[in-house]
Amino acid sequence: MEKILVTPILALNQLGTESAFEVLARANMLMKQGQEIINLGIGQPDFRTPHHIVEAAIKALRDGHHGYTAANGLQELREAVSEDIKTYRGVTIDPDLVMIVPGGKVTMYFAIMMFGEKGSEILYPNPGFPIYESLIRFFGATPIPMPLYENTGYAFDADEVLSLITKKSRLLILNSPSNPTGGIVPKKQIDKLINGLSSFPNLCILSDEIYSRMLYDGKKHISLLQYEHLHDRLIILDGWSKTFSMTGWRLGYGIWPKNLIDHANRLAINCHSCVNTASQFAGIAALKGSQIPVSKMMGEFEKRRKLIVRELNQIPGLKCPNPGGAFYVFPNIKDTGFTSAEFQDMCLTQAGVATIAGTSFGHLGEGYMRFSYANSTQNIVKAIEKIKNLLKSL
Numbered sequence: 001m002e003k004i005l006v007t008p009i010l011a012l013n014q015l016g017t018e019s020a021f022e023v024l025a026r027a028n029m030l031m032k033q034g035q036e037i038i039n040l041g042i043g044q045p046d047f048r049t050p051h052h053i054v055e056a057a058i059k060a061l062r063d064g065h066h067g068y069t070a071a072n073g074l075q076e077l078r079e080a081v082s083e084d085i086k087t088y089r090g091v092t093i094d095p096d097l098v099m100i101v102p103g104g105k106v107t108m109y110f111a112i113m114m115f116g117e118k119g120s121e122i123l124y125p126n127p128g129f130p131i132y133e134s135l136i137r138f139f140g141a142t143p144i145p146m147p148l149y150e151n152t153g154y155a156f157d158a159d160e161v162l163s164l165i166t167k168k169s170r171l172l173i174l175n176s177p178s179n180p181t182g183g184i185v186p187k188k189q190i191d192k193l194i195n196g197l198s199s200f201p202n203l204c205i206l207s208d209e210i211y212s213r214m215l216y217d218g219k220k221h222i223s224l225l226q227y228e229h230l231h232d233r234l235i236i237l238d239g240w241s242k243t244f245s246m247t248g249w250r251l252g253y254g255i256w257p258k259n260l261i262d263h264a265n266r267l268a269i270n271c272h273s274c275v276n277t278a279s280q281f282a283g284i285a286a287l288k289g290s291q292i293p294v295s296k297m298m299g300e301f302e303k304r305r306k307l308i309v310r311e312l313n314q315i316p317g318l319k320c321p322n323p324g325g326a327f328y329v330f331p332n333i334k335d336t337g338f339t340s341a342e343f344q345d346m347c348l349t350q351a352g353v354a355t356i357a358g359t360s361f362g363h364l365g366e367g368y369m370r371f372s373y374a375n376s377t378q379n380i381v382k383a384i385e386k387i388k389n390l391l392k393s394l
């Protein structure tokens with residue numbers, strides 16, 4: 001019989017992946033084989049979705065809300081997002097510019113698709129969320145890494161970023177607080193960057209603000225929405241996954257410029273139609289209901305952050321800066337003499353601790369590791385003790 005070989009488009013070979021999912025799969029496999037694994041690799045809060053949010057979804061289903069909604073989401077949800085933005089960012093946004101999507105990633109996908117044609121350049125943080133670079137390559141654009149520096153709390157240098165912009169640059173991706181570093185870009189650098197951007201009026205900006213409610217030491221989030229003159233070329237990515245511990249609900253939103261919202265809407269119609277309706281009702285309850293669970297979760301993360309930074313700094317060869325946000329730390333491991341990949345492998349297979357190599361977030365992540373502290377204090381202490389003992393024994 002003739003063997004038929006189906007070949008998909010070549011660009012698929014450019015698609016990268018998110019190592020957190022791969023490490024999770026390996027960790028699960030080892031656990032199935034009976035090994036004890038402590039997971040400090042995972043990028044999702046280890047808290048349950050607050051009760052009132054779960055109840056709102058159940059009620060929506062019981063009330064018969066099981067059909068499609070408008071592609072851009074329920075009006076009441078988009079209005080709630082707009083109110084939330086007024087409360088936490090102090091900016092008025094037309095609910096018609098809000099697009100509800102199945103998770104934060106979808107806004108990223110649409111934005112990079114809109115500007116990622118062949119021949120164009122897209123600037124993105126490196127180390128940064130791996131899907132930025134993956135999608136830039138997939139759509140045929142050239143990825144231009146924007147380095148983040150350990151000695152400034154993993155901020156970019158605005159002068160350097162401006163120097164990387166060329167006539168081909170179409171999109172600039174920012175992410176603060178950041179995954180994987182937990183770093184926050186100081187206002188001074190953002191102001192400088194935004195001032196400089198006035199020389200590049202055709203450059204669109206995607207500000208990934210998914211960790212906007214996860215800041216420590218009383219720091220206030222600086223949203224790019226606060227720079228109102230940017231609104232006609234600014235896309236905001238945010239969602240419920242991290243703030244409300246709702247990663248599996250697949251609920252996110254984008255705020256789009258007026259001239260792009262219709263494109264985003266048609267992409268949604270062509271792609272997913274709408275977000276599942278019960279999740280959208282849950283999203284309304286999350287934004288309008290009690291915010292105490294969010295404060296409690298952040299209180300717990302704050303304690304763990306202090307603990308993990310202190311413990312990691314006691315391991316010879318590791319230097320761990322104190323991050324300003326999210327729930328990750330990004331220690332420098334260069335003095336141990338191991339590469340990031342070797343360190344990740346050793347931690348998982350010999351110490352039973354899942355962590356993620358800095359290189360999973362771009363080549364500039366070599367010599368660093370990402371630890372997530374979305375795990376109990378007991379497990380954090382135990383995991384670091386295991387890594388300490390492993391390094392001592394080598």
Ligand SMILES: Cc1ncc(COP(=O)(O)O)c(C=O)c1O
Pocket residue numbers: 043102103104105106129175178179208210239240241247251252
């Ligand atoms: C920086 C950043 N942006 C976007 C996302 C995607 O979020 P979601 O799970 O809502 O798609 C993540 C998830 O880890 C992230 O870290």
